[in-house]
Amino acid sequence: MSQPPHPFRIHNFRAYWVSRLCMTLAQYGMLLIIGWQTYNIARDSGLSVAASSGQLALIGLLQFLPLFILTPFSGLAADMFNRRTVARLTVALQMACAALLAWLTWSDQITHTGLFGVAILLGIARAFAGPALSALAPNLVPKASLPQAIALSSIAWQTGMIAGPAMGGYFYAWVPALPYAASFGLFAISLAALTTIGDVPRSVTQAARxxxxxxxxxxxxxxxxxxxxxxxxxxxxxxxxxxxxxxxxxxxxxxxxxxxxxxxxxxxxxxxxxxxxxxxxxxxxxxxxxxxxxxxxxxxxxxxxxxxxxxxxxxxxxxxxxxxxxxxxxxxxxxxxxxxxxxxxxxxxxxxxxxxxxxxxxxxxxxxxxxxxxxxxxxxxxxxxxxxxxxxxxxxxxxxxxxxxxxxxxxxxxxxxxxxxxxxxxxxxx
Structure with a gap:
């Protein structure tokens, strides 16, 4: 019996892996700085440590509600519509959020209102991105190659989770708008990689779930x-x-x-x-x-x-x-x-x-x-x-x-x- 192909030998999976890595780097870099700016704005305006911590609570809530409420509907969207299209739309939305925050930070117009609004949009994007990307992955490789593909996908996520915050913190210390600009570029790479994924097989049972x-x-x-x-x-x-x-x-x-x-x-x-x-x-x-x-x-x-x-x-x-x-x-x-x-x-x-x-x-x-x-x-x-x-x-x-x-x-x-x-x-x- 011949050995199954390594996932990286398959173009669609390579593109998927690059997209997920870049998107995770950008997400975790942005989320860290959003919390940092939210807290600093509160402290610089004279609020106490406790009151400023309450602003961080709002950021958590505003990200949680879209994820929790939209999970059943985002799963339905991933099964009813083209998963590549759903994934591309979510990356494009996150890309727009990064551009907005970069401009607001660069022009010194960043406020709690802007940060809270973007937190909601990011929650919506992440709610739809998760099911679409998770359901897309098994369509990209032969069944025998799937365990390796899952492991490689986890490596991309873990790497992004480690390097993303480091990127955000160190870039912010250099130029405050730089983490968002870098996230914009990473989202752009992620979107471009997703665009190169060709047609993938899809079963009727998946669409009907x-x-x-x-x-x-x-x-x-x-x-x-x-x-x-x-x-x-x-x-x-x-x-x-x-x-x-x-x-x-x-x-x-x-x-x-x-x-x-x-x-x-x-x-x-x-x-x-x-x-x-x-x-x-x-x-x-x-x-x-x-x-x-x-x-x-x-x-x-x-x-x-x-x-x-x-x-x-x-x-x-x-x-x-x-x-x-x-x-x-x-x-x-x-x-x-x-x-x-x-x-x-x-x-x-x-x-x-x-x-x-x-x-x-x-x-x-x-x-x-x-x-x-x-x-x-x-x-x-x-x-x-x-x-x-x-x-x-x-x-x-x-x-x-x-x-x-x-x-x-x-x-x-x-x-x-x-x-x-x-x-x-x-x-x-x-």
């Missing part, structure tokens, strides 16, 4: 399966409570006093921890005591968040954020593996949709929660209490979902395997 119904069906299964429900909600509440990333501008300016370059380092530290952990697991996968290890990882995530919240020493803060990222990836690795292997083949897509919505809730809405809490009790106490909340979540979830404590391997129960095999052998469509 009903994402809203799939999400509801997946939600019903999640509620019934205690393993899947426990794993998804553990991450949801832990990250929601202990989301310190929204408060990086507060720490960079007023607590650690490290400026724009320090802001970039704060944003990079957890991403580097996550990448190194993921690379480690690619060579040395976990095989035993997976449930207890996931609970411990979330607890470590909470402890590191508490220490970061109390730290006023930059090296210690960076180490704790590195641990935060590593512990988060540790738990994500176990959680995703458990969800995939404990979900029947015919429901994996729908359960994944539910998981994606909870990730959006824990990240973007978690930013809103952290900023709001900082407004009322101050940023340091907000971060510390958030980390404590993650630890409490572990204790509570280990009692509510004892299956998380007793799961030793990734292997699902034998009766699950038997029923899943029956569905596959009977030719049930999925």
């Amino acid at each position: 009903r994402p809203i119904g799939q999400i509801l069906d997946g939600l019903q299964y999640v509620v019934r399966n205690k393993m899947v429900l426990g794993a998804i909600t553990l991450d949801l509440f832990a990250v929601f409570l202990a989301g310190a990333t929204a408060l990086f501008p507060v720490y960079a300016r007023d607590i650690l006093e490290v400026g724009e370059q320090g802001l970039a380092q704060l944003a990079m530290a957890p991403a580097i921890g996550a990448v190194i952990t993921a690379a480690f697991f690619s060579f040395f996968p976990i095989r035993t005591r997976v449930g207890p290890k996931m609970l411990v990882a979330v607890a470590v995530f909470g402890v590191a968040t508490i220490i970061f919240g109390m730290s006023t020493y930059m090296p210690l803060s960076l180490v704790m954020l590195f641990i935060v990222g590593a512990a988060d990836m540790f738990s994500v690795y176990i959680r995703q593996s458990l969800i995939q292997l404990h979900t029947p083949d015919d429901k994996r897509g729908r359960v994944s949709s539910v998981s994606m919505m909870t990730i959006s809730a824990s990240n973007e809405f978690g930013d809103f929660f952290s900023g709001t809490l900082a407004y009322f009790i101050g940023p340091v106490l907000a971060v510390v209490l958030g980390g404590a909340g993650a630890i409490i979540t572990v204790a509570v979830w280990s009692q509510l979902f004892p299956v998380l404590r007793t799961t030793r391997t990734f292997d699902p129960p034998e009766e699950f395997l038997d029923s899943d095999q029956e569905r596959l052998s009977s030719g049930e469509k999925r």
